[in-house]
Amino acid sequence: MAMSGGRDDGEPMMDMNTTPLIDVMLVLLIMFIITIPIQTHAVKVDLPQSDGKNNPPPLVEPVKNKLYIDPDGRLFWNGAQIDDVTLRQYLDTTVTMDPQPELHFQPDPQARYEIVDQVLAIIKRANVTKLGFVGNEQYRNDF
Structure with a gap:
């Protein structure tokens, strides 16, 4: 059926x-959207509750040992010069400690890579799990 709005017959439109x-x-849709409650996303976490007793303080941070290699290839453990055998003994001792102390490794920029690689191999063979390279922040603008 064709629409009657386009004719000039003078009869009124019969469409609603x-x-x-x-x-x-549209008004009802907007009112419905406004009245919907805002959904909140929450993650429930069970926090420890204080029992009122004086609990012992947590363990103090473990000792941090510093291993330094100077430009001549000498090893220094917390400032004292050591050799490879003594380094392995110190590392074996620290691995058995609970908690295991952190080992901060800082080779001098002028140290030979071969010596640094040998020391890293000793550290790896000792199964040290807490190893950090310190002093690298001074090179952050070089690249």
Whole structure:
């Protein structure tokens, strides 16, 4: 059926005006969206509760040992010069400690790579799990 709005026959339009119905539907939709409660996403975490007793303080941070290699290839453990055998003994001792102390490794920039590689192999064979390279922050702007 063709629409009668385009004819000039003088008869009134017989189709229903749907514009007010669409307006009412849009108003109802907006009211429905506004009234929906905001959903909150929460992660429930069970926090420890204080029992009122004086609990012992947590363990103090473990000792941090510093291993330094100077430009001549000498090893220094916390400032004292050592050799490879003594280094392995110290590392074996620290691995058995609970908690295991951190090992801060700082080779000098002028130290030979071969010596640094040998020391890293000794550290790896000793199964040291807490190893950190310190002093690298001075090179952050070089690249």
